[in-house]
Amino acid sequence: MxxxxxxxxxxxxxxxxxxxxxxxxxxxxxxxxxxxxxxxxxxxxxxxxxxxxxxxxxxxxxxxxxxxxxxxxxxxxxxxxxxxxxxxxxxxxxxxxxxxxxxxxxxxxxxxxxxxxxxxxxxxxxxxxxxxxxxxxxxxxxxxxxxxxxxxxxxxxxxxxxxxxxxxxxxxxxxxxxxxxxxxxxxAPLDEIIRQCVGAGLDQEEAYGIFKDISEALAYAHSQGIIHSDFKPGNIFYTKNKIAKVFDFGIARAVSSTGISSGSGDDKTIFDAGSLSALTPTYASYEMLKGEEPSPSDDVYALACVTYELFAGRHPYDKTPADQAFEKKLKPARIKRLTKRQWKALEKALQLKGDQRTQTVDAFKTAFFSKSKLPYYLSGGALAASVIAGLVYQQTHLVDETQLRETLQEEMQEEMQVNIRANVELEMQQRISLENLNEALSEPLNDHWSDRVHTLIGEYMVLAPDDSESIVQARQKAMSVYLDAASAARASGRLEEAKRLLDEAGLWQNESDQLKQEASLLASAEEALIKRQQEQRLAAKVEAERLEEARKQEQIQIEKQRKARERRLASEAQQRKVNAAVVAVQDSLSCSARIDVKGDLSSKINALEKISKARYNKEQKGFINSLGNCIKTVARHSPASARRIKSDSVVLFPKSNQLASISIDMCAHLRPGSGSKGRRYFCQDYLTSGGKSPVLVVAKGTNKKLAVSRYEITVGDFNHYCKKTGQCSALSGDAGMPASNISIAQAKAYTQWLSQQSGYNYRIPTLNEWMSVSNAERNGADPDRNCFIKFGSLQKGADLVKATTGKPNDNGLINYVGNVREWAFDSGGQLMAMGGSRKDPLKRCLVTSQVNHSGQPDDVTGFRVVRSLN
CATH class of the missing domain: 3.30.200.20 (Phosphorylase Kinase; domain 1)
Structure with missing residues (x-):
């Protein structure tokens, strides 16, 4: 790869x-x-x-x-x-x-x-x-x-x-x-790249390049009197420009006068970073593990381990520290893709004892990359080898002819195997590159689709410059993808988008009958759209004239009614009394959170009905509209008052579906993130069977307004549901404790019951929602959270605490970390347990703590609920 x-x-x-x-x-x-x-x-x-x-x-x-x-x-x-x-x-x-x-x-x-x-x-x-x-x-x-x-x-x-x-x-x-x-x-860091090539190793040329880069970096550091002392794949970064860079010299030490360079001595006089004694066991040399003074040979051992992983995709001693590997007499397996000379160079650098190991990085690199000094000609085969062996023998009289011939033949075979392997690897890279290109072409269009396909075409052209047919087919396929998308956009009336997609298609192949046909269809669609717009403008003008005439007629009618009313009032004193009663009702309808529907308004409406039943019937709809508008207005800042007004209004007008159908969201008036300010910023939904929902706060940090339960769902909350439905057995324990030892199926059934009872859609939060509402912390994680800690006489996490225990975050959530873990679903539908529990160590009991969960009951997992707002 x-x-x-x-x-x-x-x-x-x-x-x-x-x-x-x-x-x-x-x-x-x-x-x-x-x-x-x-x-x-x-x-x-x-x-x-x-x-x-x-x-x-x-x-x-x-x-x-x-x-x-x-x-x-x-x-x-x-x-x-x-x-x-x-x-x-x-x-x-x-x-x-x-x-x-x-x-x-x-x-x-x-x-x-x-x-x-x-x-x-x-x-x-x-x-x-x-x-x-x-x-x-x-x-x-x-x-x-x-x-x-x-x-x-x-x-x-x-x-x-x-x-x-x-x-x-x-x-x-x-x-x-x-x-x-x-x-x-x-x-990407090198350890991440190696993990993606486990058991196989990196591409041959890529592995050579990385080895060359990192060995030159270490050799240069050694020349400056610096030993890295913690060299490993995690401290190597491979850039997008295919350059390997070494970092984290935080524990490196200036080499003493007995090493390769004495350095300036400044660091040794004031502070020796080596006092931190930092190392990584799987890459530390035998001598480092025994506490001996640092040596360039320590970095040679670590470099050899990394080099082995580059070509084999695994650690030479299977992650066993050098001292234990020495005691077990472990030997690294031969890497077949390396030549005999390269393997001997790597094997010597991997020696566990320093006196048997290559002493410098330069020596290791030179031995690894050195070429044979014996000349040979592949076309001559064994005959050329014999002639050369004879010449060498005549010149030196010291080389055994048979041994020289065998050596030459062995090296020729190795070189031929390397060339064959290189060709096979190239063919594999070509096939993988073409498969990646075809896979990308079959993916749905997105903002990065074109760039990705261009990149993959370029990569394939580098690997297979002679395969022009595949490149042409790929560009034709890319054009077809954009043409299909343009056709779909045109059919849906999105003509601007269709034009843009058609232009994109032309960039891939500008001479095509399909392209011309789609361009013609798009032009026809644009003409049809212009025609429809003109017709719509004409129809709108006619409608405006009709409405203006209707308005004039309405004004005339109102004037006639006014004059008729004046005539009636002049002759009927009773009518004045009716008007006064109507005014009194309207005065009582003045909207505020303290409007007295049950007392003052009710008595005045009853008085109007007694004076004139006809007038009451006539004005009733307006009264209902006024009350409905008032309920909606008050609900924006005081849903509890709006609920009282609605309840009294339904009693006053029992046949009004308009009033009965008004929905009042008890949480909609709250500002996101206000839950930490006190009880006036909490809310609860009323349940049809009696009682209220769990206490809710409106959270910030999500892309939509979201109500979330302030506390973990308690034993009392869950037992109320069991009692009302008879679908579950009551939990034992204090009603204020968080509910645990229930399954995810039972938790979902509880949210469905809340939804039916309240009229709102309650559910288990998604992972993103849970992280957003829980991560709003004022000063970091609550230091008093109920997580496991034992330090002297201080001990926490032995038992659960009440769900109301602890400090709120900015959203007003309590106990979102520790106590019990809380369920959430990730984007793929996997059930997760979030926030750690009382059994998790304090230092790892964080908002970011998460594990996969089976959904089966346990004593360290509970949940809280969320719902969207109207």
Whole structure:
């Protein structure tokens, strides 16, 4: 698989990769590693994550996970809350009044890396204003030498000016925030690329190129007196331009005078970054694991492990640390795709003991890429080999003719196998490229369809420049796709869109009968549209004249009625009394939340009905309309008052379907995100069988207005449903506790019952909805959340707490993290359990915590409900 298939361009979408620190690879979230649970902590660190442990000088126990970087501190560190994973806008988003943080790209042992915009570059109209900003995280700040460590990392990286080493720009501080800036790259980390080629390895030429880049980077660092000391695929970034770059020299140390270079000595005098004792067990040499002084040979071992993975798609010792591999006498399997000479060079660099291993990167690279010094001619075959062997023998009298012939034949066979393998690989790449092109052509049109097809055609043309027939067919297919879309748009009346799609079709093949036919049909459709528009304008003019005449006639009629009424009032005193009664009713109809329908209005309407039944019947519709409008107006700010007005109005006019059918949403008046302000910003729906729905708040953070239950659904809520329907058995325990030990089917049945009772569509939230409403945190995660922690006399998470316990987030949600996990469905319909539970360790009990769920009952999973607003 080519790296082009793995490299992804950085965008605002979370699915895209960019410059990632170790420990933030997709698929390695805490809790997803099977077979790594313990009694007190069921969530293991993510791949390449830095782990702090007390320094003992003895061999470390590497049983936690052989891919993790382990850092031993020189002094104890107090337990701390994990570094925040909040979006940058909830932290300080502008650093030094210059760097505007956009989003977090990854996190590692020292801190988190963000994509940022350099406002100075924006001011200078730089086309690429992006940089990467590395912030010291809260955990690492507690290390006494953390500030110095980051400064040394910046300084060393600045001194390592090499095209295959990530460029570091500056190191600075903003208040209590320490940071460094470096180049922003687009591509993917090497460990992610290797995972996509497990068991097979990368394309041969691509593997050669990456090996060459990273070996030159290490060789240059060694020449500057710097040993990386934590070299691994997670610290290598492969850019979209097919350049491999090494980064994270945060634990590298200046080589002592006994090494390859003494360096300046400045770092050794004031601070030695090696006091952090950081390493990754699966890539650390035998000597590093035994605590010996660093040597270039340590990086040679790590480089050899990475090289093996490039060509084989797996670790040479199956992730076993070097010391354990030595005790078990493990040997790496031969990689058949390498020549005998290349394999011997790699095998020597993979030696577990330093005295048997290649000592420098340059020596390893030279041995790997060196060519045979013996001349041979493939066309001559064995005869040429014999002649050459004879000549060499006559010149030196030292080479055995048979041995020389066998050596030459062996090398010829190896070279022929390499050439054959290269041809097979090319044919495979051509076939895969053509399959990818045909697959892309069959996909539905979208904003990126044309660019993707153009790219794939270009890639195939590079791989198969002579296959013009496939290219022509692909362009014809692309034209047909756009023609079909244009035809569908034309048939649906979307003529502008049809014209745009027709233009796109012409870009793929401008000479086509189909293209001309569709252009003709589109022109006819446009003419027909112009004709219809003219007819509509004429009809609208005639209708306006008719309405104007009707208005005049209405005015005449009103005038006649007014004069008739004046004549009647002049002769009938009783009529004046009726009018007064009507005015009294209208006065009482003045709309406010305190309108007295049951008392004042009712008595005045009854008085009018007694005075004149006919007048009452005549005015009744207007009264009903006024009350209906008032109910709707009051509902916008006080639905409870509107509900009272409606109830009294229905009693006053029992036959009015208009009043009875008015819907009052008890939550619609609330502003999204107001739920944290107090009880007046809560709402509940009335249920037809009596009682109310769970307490709701209106949440912000979603693309539509959404009401969500403030608390987890409680035992009391669920038992009320069981009692009313008889469809389930009541749960035991305190009514205020969150409901658990129920299935997802029972939870859905409860939401369906709420929907039937309230008239609104209650449901389990989607994953995006749950994350949006739960992630609105004022000052990070609630430190008092009910998650597992045991530190001295402090212990939490042993039991559930009431659903009303805890601090609200900005949306007013309580207990959204910890206590019980909460169900949500992802975009593919997979049931997830969100937010962690009382059994999850506090440092991994976060809003972002999520696991797949079977939907079966358990004691750590509950749910809350949501519904859309009118």
């Amino acid at each position: 080519s790296a082009d298939d793995k490299t992804r361009i950085v965008t605002e979408n979370q699915s895209n990769s960019s410059f990632n620190e170790p420990g933030n690879e997709p698929g390695n979230e805490p809790g997803n590693e099977p077979g790594n649970e313990s009694a007190t902590d069921s969530v293991s660190p993510s791949d390449d994550a830095t782990v702090l442990a007390a320094q003992t000088g003895q061999h470390h126990d590497m049983s936690v996970d052989q891919d993790k970087t382990v850092i031993a501190e020189s002094s104890p560190v107090a337990p701390s809350t994990p570094a925040s994973q909040e979006p940058p806008q909830q932290k300080k988003s502008l650093i030094k009044n210059r760097f505007e943080l956009k989003k977090m790209l990854g996190s590692g042992g020292m801190g988190a890396v963000y994509q940022a915009v350099d406002l100075r570059k924006v001011e200078a109209k730089d086309r690429n204003p992006y940089v990467a900003v590395k912030l010291l995280n809260d955990d690492f700040k507690r290390h006494p030498d953390a500030f110095i460590s980051l400064q040394r990392e910046s300084r060393k990286s600045q001194n390592l000016a090499h095209p295959n080493i990530v460029t570091v720009y500056d190191f600075d501080r903003d208040s209590d925030m320490v940071f460094m800036t470096m180049e922003f790259m687009e591509g």
